Amino acid sequence: MGTHWQHDVLVLGSGAAGLTAALSLPSTLRVAVLTKGDLEQGSTYWAQGGMAAVLHDRDSIASHVEDTLQAGGGLCHRDVVEYTVANSRACVDWLVAQGVHFDRRGADQGQEFHLTMEGGHSHRRIIHAADQTGRAIGDVLGERVHAAGNIEVFTDRIAVDLVVRDGHCHGAYILDLASEHVDLFQAPAVILATGGASKAYLYTSNPDGASGDGIAMAWRAGCRVGNLEFNQFHPTCLYHPRAKSFLVSEALRGEGAVLRLPDGERFMPRFDERAELAPRDVVARAIDHEMKRLGVDCVYLDISHKPREFLEAHFPTIMARCLEFGIDIAAEPIPVVPAAHYTCGGIVVNRSGRSDVAGLYAIGECSFTGLHGANRMASNSLLECIVFARAAAADIAATRSSTPVAPALPPWDESQVTDSDEDVVISHNWDELRRFMWDYVGIVRTNKRLERALHRAELLQAEIAEYYSNYKISNDLLELRNLAMVAELMIRCARSRRESRGLHYTLDYPALLPEPRDTILTP
Structure with missing residues (x-):
């Protein structure tokens, strides 16, 4: 209990x-x-x-x-x-x-x-x-x-859902990961500071918890969401088989680092007069374009022309992390790829x-x-x-002083669910979701890719809903449920924007519409 x-x-x-x-x-x-x-x-x-x-x-x-x-x-x-x-x-x-x-x-x-x-x-x-x-x-x-x-x-602790009565949020049901029980946290004011949803993508700079929990819970509670088609891909994440989600800060480019192809050619000036200091969407698309054009797994960020003392003073964390993987940034370029970074x-x-x-x-x-x-x-x-x-x-x-009197709220009811012996379903669905989001809702999009993604998102959500109804909840199940929902909202936003603007770039609508408008979805 x-x-x-x-x-x-x-x-x-x-x-x-x-x-x-x-x-x-x-x-x-x-x-x-x-x-x-x-x-x-x-x-x-x-x-x-x-x-x-x-x-x-x-x-x-x-x-x-x-x-x-x-x-x-x-x-x-x-x-x-x-x-x-x-x-x-x-x-x-x-x-x-x-x-x-x-x-x-x-x-x-x-x-x-x-x-x-x-x-x-x-x-x-x-x-x-x-x-x-x-x-x-x-x-x-x-x-x-x-x-x-x-x-x-x-x-x-991980939130399960918000508690809303008569149009007012009075708290949330919270899973205690240690006891595996769901507690009721009641409060007349609730602040969601739950972060973004970049874990919807296969490659991301974000920690594992970035699963869109707050966005999904707010949507289920009746809140509008907006502009979820704009997912920022950081241009430079460390590319190494053992480097998980390590960001190579934009500050390196601010201090003179340049992007190079495997043969050493600098390429950003071909895409934008601001070169490496162009906004992130421009840099990420340029890298994505060159990787696909050449069929390479990564490009290279080179700051080796700066003195070692300067790098040790300004970028000690990046320098130490790269050295763990045998990369001396004072002497050689850093292999990098774009990765989902910010919602x-x-x-x-x-x-x-x-x-x-x-x-x-x-x-x-x-x-x-x-x-x-x-x-x-x-x-x-x-x-x-x-x-x-x-x-x-x-x-x-x-x-x-104007908050309503707290109502009597029922405890969480888990009497109708059982323990699952099929957790492989969760890991399989998690992997499928992140792969189709990367392939179909990534840096460059098309109508067909978005249609395929929406179809898969809807199928996944049906499977997850059935699983959620019958088995005891867990951290992995809650994150998957939330991430699948936010992925669908991202896709729906992307499908409704019939232009290329900022982080949303589609081959079917490469031009800008004359009037900028937000994409707002209502539950």
């Missing part, structure tokens, strides 16, 4: 968005933070490059806004971009106040921040902590959460992170704020996490 927990706010997810929201709520509120593993398992810890922010007078809010709008292919919501960028300095100040140490120029830590350049940016505005910015932020916020007297952390669309929310369901908020990668448009600009994601987490926390604090 599961346990009934009661809190004021329930936060699902422990990345930068979830932890920032928890820490930004009034200390008088009892907050529960739930995570699939421990606090270090979200995508935040894998964010190498840094966070975009306007931090000196050589840059401007207007410039950052225009760069974001240009990268977003005409689909960014200008008011949201302006709001996010205008709050960037305050977010950096808040992180520094929490204890995050960002790199500064020179040995004197009192000097200004060291800023790097990344694709799509017209200025150096990426604040970072060497090449482990996400870890630096995650470690500090994790320590602060553990020290907070009003925040309770629950590890090894630009998600749960439709307003500027306070509010979804269509009262009491339910979505922040970070699982949300669709309008910031990223058709292509997220590098390092705007961590910024979005902090800005909207703080906004959601402020909205919850301001509207606390």
Whole structure:
């Protein structure tokens, strides 16, 4: 029998968005933070490059806004971009106040921040902590959460579904992976900070938990989703049979790394005047084109012309990781391939992170704020996490008095299910899903590929629904159920967009439509 927990706010997810929201709520509120593993398992810890922010007078809010709008292919919501960028300095100040140490120029830590350049940016505005910015932020916020007297952390938990009564979200059913029981976590405000859905693809830079759980649960609860056809493929993931999901940061290209073919030829200038610093969709398509044209498994990222001391100072993690696989980046190029990296669309929310369901908020990668448009600009994601987490926390604090009386909710009923002896079905379906998404809904798409993908997604979901109804739930089954649903939503969004814009590139509609429009799906 599961346990009934009661809190004021329930936060699902422990990345930068979830932890920032928890820490930004009034200390008088009892907050529960739930995570699939421990606090270090979200995508935040894998964010190498840094966070975009306007931090000196050589840059401007207007410039950052225009760069974001240009990268977003005409689909960014200008008011949201302006709001996010205008709050960037305050977010950096808040992180520094929490204890995050960002790199500064020179040995004197009192000097200004060291800023790097990344694709799509017209200025150096990426604040970072060497090449482990996400870890630096995650470690500090994790320590602060553990020290907070009003925040309770629950590890090894995965959400099953949200609990909605009379149009208001009152909590969620949560599987405790240790006891294998489903608990009821009740709260008048629920924040989804569950990350993206890049595990829908065979090759991804994301950790295993990026299975679209929040997006799927919100859809089932009655929320709209938007722009899920825009899946960002990071151009440069390490290509090695033993290297699982290791990203080679865009910051290398910002510091002069160039992309080469196996014969050593540099190819990006043929595709875009910005060469290696073009937006990610341009670079990923160029690499995909060259790999298919030549029939090669990878291309090469070369920064060997930089001094070894420079690389050791700026990219210690990447250097050490590559050395584990026998690659000395100071002496030879790095084999790389594109990989699914970021889900630009998600749960439709307003500027306070509010979804269509009262009491339910979505922040970070699982949300669709309008910031990223058709292509997220590098390092705007961590910024979005902090800005909207703080906004959601402020909205919850301001509207606390108007929340409805908590209803009596039933415990989870598992009396009609049995243990399964056919878990091979889950692993088979998981593999099939990720392969057809990679082949049919990848960097370059066609109508026929999308039709095939939709047919397979519908068949898979029917199988999963039958399995879900009859057997005890598990982490793998819940992730597969959510990922299959989000995959179908991605395909449906892609089929409805009859143009090529940003990250959505289709051979059947290579041109842009004159008027940019979001793709919104309603349950």
